[in-house]
Amino acid sequence: MGSSGQQVSWKLADHPTLPKGKTLALIVLDGWGEYKPDEYNCIHVAQTPTMDSLKQGAPEKWRLIRAHGKAVGLPTEDDMGNSEVGHNALGAGRIFAQGAKLVDIALASGKIYEGEGFKYISECFEKGTLHLIGLLSDGGVHSRLDQLQLLLKGASERGAKRIRVHILTDGRDVLDGSSVGFVETLESDLAKLRENGVDARIASGGGRMYVTMDRYENDWDVVKRGWDAQVRGEAPHKFANAVEAVKKLRENANDQYLPPFVIVDENEKAVGPIEDGDAVVTFNFRADRMVMLAKALEHQDFDKFDRIKVPKIRYAGMLQYDGELKLPGHYLVSPPEIDRTSGEYLVHNGVRTFACSETVKFGHVTFFWNGNRSGYFNPEMEEYAEIPSDVGITFNVQPKMKALEIGEKARDAILSRKFDQVRVNIPNGDMVGHTGDIQATVVACKAADEAVKMIIDAIEQVGGIYVVTADHGNAEDMVKRNKSGQPLYDKSGKLQILTSHTCQPVPIAIGGPGLAAGVRFRNDVPDGGLANVAATVMNLHGYVAPNDYEPTLIEVVNN
Ligand SMILES: O=C(O)[C@H](O)COP(=O)(O)O
Numbered sequence: 001m002g003s004s005g006q007q008v009s010w011k012l013a014d015h016p017t018l019p020k021g022k023t024l025a026l027i028v029l030d031g032w033g034e035y036k037p038d039e040y041n042c043i044h045v046a047q048t049p050t051m052d053s054l055k056q057g058a059p060e061k062w063r064l065i066r067a068h069g070k071a072v073g074l075p076t077e078d079d080m081g082n083s084e085v086g087h088n089a090l091g092a093g094r095i096f097a098q099g100a101k102l103v104d105i106a107l108a109s110g111k112i113y114e115g116e117g118f119k120y121i122s123e124c125f126e127k128g129t130l131h132l133i134g135l136l137s138d139g140g141v142h143s144r145l146d147q148l149q150l151l152l153k154g155a156s157e158r159g160a161k162r163i164r165v166h167i168l169t170d171g172r173d174v175l176d177g178s179s180v181g182f183v184e185t186l187e188s189d190l191a192k193l194r195e196n197g198v199d200a201r202i203a204s205g206g207g208r209m210y211v212t213m214d215r216y217e218n219d220w221d222v223v224k225r226g227w228d229a230q231v232r233g234e235a236p237h238k239f240a241n242a243v244e245a246v247k248k249l250r251e252n253a254n255d256q257y258l259p260p261f262v263i264v265d266e267n268e269k270a271v272g273p274i275e276d277g278d279a280v281v282t283f284n285f286r287a288d289r290m291v292m293l294a295k296a297l298e299h300q301d302f303d304k305f306d307r308i309k310v311p312k313i314r315y316a317g318m319l320q321y322d323g324e325l326k327l328p329g330h331y332l333v334s335p336p337e338i339d340r341t342s343g344e345y346l347v348h349n350g351v352r353t354f355a356c357s358e359t360v361k362f363g364h365v366t367f368f369w370n371g372n373r374s375g376y377f378n379p380e381m382e383e384y385a386e387i388p389s390d391v392g393i394t395f396n397v398q399p400k401m402k403a404l405e406i407g408e409k410a411r412d413a414i415l416s417r418k419f420d421q422v423r424v425n426i427p428n429g430d431m432v433g434h435t436g437d438i439q440a441t442v443v444a445c446k447a448a449d450e451a452v453k454m455i456i457d458a459i460e461q462v463g464g465i466y467v468v469t470a471d472h473g474n475a476e477d478m479v480k481r482n483k484s485g486q487p488l489y490d491k492s493g494k495l496q497i498l499t500s501h502t503c504q505p506v507p508i509a510i511g512g513p514g515l516a517a518g519v520r521f522r523n524d525v526p527d528g529g530l531a532n533v534a535a536t537v538m539n540l541h542g543y544v545a546p547n548d549y550e551p552t553l554i555e556v557v558n559n
């Protein structure tokens with residue numbers, strides 16, 4: 001059954017000319033866009049002979065595709081791409097309005113307040129506190145400040161009398177240092193609520209990469225640090241107000257890594273621990289970095305760390321983060337209904353699939369790829385391999401990450417001939433790009449290129465096909481620029497480093513000895529984007545994509 005309840009016909013039509021049975025490697029370079037070659041383009045600076053040689057195949061075997069804005073279901077063309085929407089589009093072959101947009105619509109129409117989730121939490125407003133936990137920035141990847149502002153206003157107008165906000169500072173989807181301004185804005189909003197008789201305050205905080213927002217269970221200590229501050233009111237740093245906290249803690253850490261802090265009253269008592277009878281909303285719309293906290297808040301038998309205090313609360317996510325686990329059970333906005341993904345079709349059509357990355361990106365090629373669904377479609381047809389990521393370091397310290405291990409795993413999977421599709425995510429350009437360390441990102445890009453070579457070499461050996469692409473830009477541009485592309489400097493003359501993703505297009509390359517003669521990129525889909533890749537891949541497995549998939553990027557011409 002599809003999510004609409006209709007019977008799905010899983011059988012794909014045979015492609016009129018392309019054969020089945022070729023081993024296909026599907027390589028996603030995370031954070032690898034195309035941009036002008038200058039010293040801040042780490043992909044250009046790095047030695048990337050493999051990716052360079054693929055580019056020689058343009059326009060028939062190499063082209064650019066769109067990976068940001070409306071092409072991936074984001075609200076505007078100013079929205080940079082990200083892994084969730086990128087892998088959703090790659091895997092699902094269609095463009096779905098994504099969380100950011102769905103929340104915008106629900107807030108604008110007021111429907112968010114009529115749904116089951118809001119009703120559920122609002123039962124606590126009379127006697128309890130409403131806690132809002134999430135990423136405080138306008139990055140638009142995991143959350144957006146303007147949505148938090150609307151929610152604060154809407155909840156207080158609908159009876160929330162006591163509100164506590166638990167902030168996570170960003171500096172990863174936005175410039176480092178911007179956290180101070182976001183906290184000031186939030187403080188002035190909360191002051192206005194207080195003028196209107198609502199007891200509204202920031203209660204705790206910390207940097208997103210050190211507090212709460214871990215993903216794929218890489219490091220539970222991150223979530224524990226947040227739990228202690230948010231739920232127990234315990235943290236190594238105590239401040240009277242959050243602006244002061246962030247300014248002070250920034251002396252020794254950047255926005256992404258601020259240590260946890262709690263706001264205390266005159267008696268040094270935390271102003272907003274979570275108590276029995278309270279309501280909690282995690283206001284991030286994006287799933288990956290909220291799932292762990294959602295489990296800690298919702299699972300009775302949770303055993304990943306000692307929660308010490310487990311208050312009886314009503315909890316709702318901004319969205320439901322995992323459709324398969326139904327986590328969390330209550331949510332304010334229904335997530336995009338990403339159904340009938342290419343992975344599910346291919347498994348139904350006998351395509352044996354291997355997917356692999358290291359922990360920090362493992363869910364990207366599995367969970368995001370499969371439409372935010374955890375687990376296998378059919379464990380007899382699929383194998384997902386996770387290589388443990390390094391824990392407790394920033395990846396500029398180990399810029400090679402596990403690229404070669406991923407390459408080796410993929411190579412072995414290809415050479416085993418047990419799989420028809422071997423799919424990987426190579427994280428380096430993105431994870432090291434987010435640190436803002438240009439030299440390390442150059443090393444990262446080289447390592448990613450070497451991993452691609454290992455996989456392509458294995459494909460050569462088995463007579464297979466490769467598709468190499470990326471989910472969005474990052475490493476190709478490491479500085480903030482003005483409209484004409486010149487790097488920007490701050491007031492003190494310091495170059496403004498861009499730790500975030502970009503709006504640049506990404507490459508896609510096809511090749512390998514198994515690629516049938518005459519296959520090339522069409523030139524009549526100039527606006528092609530990530531969502532066009534699924535139909536392309538189905539063709540290369542010998543099938544025609546379902547009618548409602550975005551069109552294939554390839555054609556077969558008679559030589
Ligand atoms: O979560 C993150 O690390 C960043 O906000 C976005 O990066 P990703 O979309 O590449 O995961």
Ligand SMILES: [Mn+2]
Nearest residue numbers: 030031083471
């Ligand atoms: Mn990504």
Ligand SMILES: [Mn+2]
Nearest residue numbers: 031430431434
């Ligand atoms: Mn990223």
